Amino acid sequence: MSELTGTAGPHVFVDSLDELVVADDDLHHLRKSLRLRPGDALTASDGQGSWVACLLGTDSALTAVGERVYQPMRPTPATVAFSLVKGSKPELAIQKLTELGVDQIVVLDAERSVVRWDDAKLAANLERWGRITREASMQSHRVRLPRIEALVPAGEWLMRPDVHAAQFGGRAIAADVHSIAIGPEGGWSPAEAAANETRTVTLGSTVLRTETAAIAAATLLCAVPR
Amino acid sequence: MSELTGTAGPHVFVDSLDELVVADDDLHHLRKSLRLRPGDALTASDGQGSWVACLLGTDSALTAVGERVYQPMRPTPATVAFSLVKGSKPELAIQKLTELGVDQIVVLDAERSVVRWDDAKLAANLERWGRITREASMQSHRVRLPRIEALVPAGEWLMRPDVHAAQFGGRAIAADVHSIAIGPEGGWSPAEAAANETRTVTLGSTVLRTETAAIAAATLLCAVPR
Numbered sequence: 464m465s466e467l468t469g470t471a472g473p474h475v476f477v478d479s480l481d482e483l484v485v486a487d488d489d490l491h492h493l494r495k496s497l498r499l500r501p502g503d504a505l506t507a508s509d510g511q512g513s514w515v516a517c518l519l520g521t522d523s524a525l526t527a528v529g530e531r532v533y534q535p536m537r538p539t540p541a542t543v544a545f546s547l548v549k550g551s552k553p554e555l556a557i558q559k560l561t562e563l564g565v566d567q568i569v570v571l572d573a574e575r576s577v578v579r580w581d582d583a584k585l586a587a588n589l590e591r592w593g594r595i596t597r598e599a600s601m602q603s604h605r606v607r608l609p610r611i612e613a614l615v616p617a618g619e620w621l622m623r624p625d626v627h628a629a630q631f632g633g634r635a636i637a638a639d640v641h642s643i644a645i646g647p648e649g650g651w652s653p654a655e656a657a658a659n660e661t662r663t664v665t666l667g668s669t670v671l672r673t674e675t676a677a678i679a680a681a682t683l684l685c686a687v688p689r
Numbered sequence: 690m691s692e693l694t695g696t697a698g699p700h701v702f703v704d705s706l707d708e709l710v711v712a713d714d715d716l717h718h719l720r721k722s723l724r725l726r727p728g729d730a731l732t733a734s735d736g737q738g739s740w741v742a743c744l745l746g747t748d749s750a751l752t753a754v755g756e757r758v759y760q761p762m763r764p765t766p767a768t769v770a771f772s773l774v775k776g777s778k779p780e781l782a783i784q785k786l787t788e789l790g791v792d793q794i795v796v797l798d799a800e801r802s803v804v805r806w807d808d809a810k811l812a813a814n815l816e817r818w819g820r821i822t823r824e825a826s827m828q829s830h831r832v833r834l835p836r837i838e839a840l841v842p843a844g845e846w847l848m849r850p851d852v853h854a855a856q857f858g859g860r861a862i863a864a865d866v867h868s869i870a871i872g873p874e875g876g877w878s879p880a881e882a883a884a885n886e887t888r889t890v891t892l893g894s895t896v897l898r899t900e901t902a903a904i905a906a907a908t909l910l911c912a913v914p915r
Contacts, residue, residue, distance in 0.1 A: 474896075555781075559901050562898060562901050563897070563901065564893060564894065635914045669789060669829040669831060670788075670828065670830045671789070671829065672828065675788045675789065675904075678785070678901075678904055678908070682893075683908060683909075686891075686893030
């Protein structure tokens, strides 16, 4: 029972902690990929902040073997926004941001983004990103799925008073920063930069690709005691 | 000339700042991928800490247009060690660690690593990693290439008094930590953990994949003012 800490062993999402029934796909994953057998220990979460230690049974029903634990939300959500980039980079960023514990992920439509998506492509990617965040949330033992918003015009997002733009020469990230926005490879446009010029933060002294900057921002928001 | 800051515009490595001759592959990259033309600005570094602002010419010779700048090394190298993992994950980690500014990258052979390489496979990967670090160093405007060591037995590495093992319940990463080691997906073996038990550090409260933990460690060593 020593592994039932909520941070070790397999972790699965269920629709309700009152029912504790594992979906077919997840059951397949637990049995085939993770090689769990009846009687093996795992944790189940409702994706709304609660989890409970369980044992796998012979069918899709789990048996709770502990008290439900509720993990409070952060007082202010950790938010990382990044500009749409090419290829599989948005997927990589979304997977890693989820693992690191970001509460809200925003994909920005920046003036200098070199990628433009129509509604069909956006819809297909949102579905795919939903799967990625769910898998990464199970893998990283999250008890809440991150929220994803896309595509938000960068100029509008940067005007929000809680949003800090990543920029060379910005200030160090202090404990009052909870929301960081990352520009495209070509940088912010003058209008976008002007919308945020008083709230820039630095991510260090090297030049980072957009997805690396997003992962670094997530680390600084989620993995530093604050 | 406003872009010649060492952190914007194209950046290339040359064998010597006295010669300023670009290798064929790099010249092709500058002309074809980055679409530079004669007279365009870039920076050139010797990979040993010095760089100079230049202009591209009509052949492989660059013309210096500024003073040489020497960037001192960190007093203590930022070091991230991670256990060998499957597939392209080591490449991803090495690329991102290079971008973030890690000085020394160590790939560990841990007792619970599920990947075992023979000498031929290691040699092929070392060559590949060398290319990846060079490209990522150009992209991120580094003036020194990171050193890569592989495969180092994890038990030996963890015994070093300057190495801190990433572990749940470890202490927060303070300014005296310069070297972090990341275990394989199955965690450290009891012998490995025992070799380092007094020096564990935490990377936050979620369960991270090995490559994500390595990137988070690099961020905490390189992007946090210390």
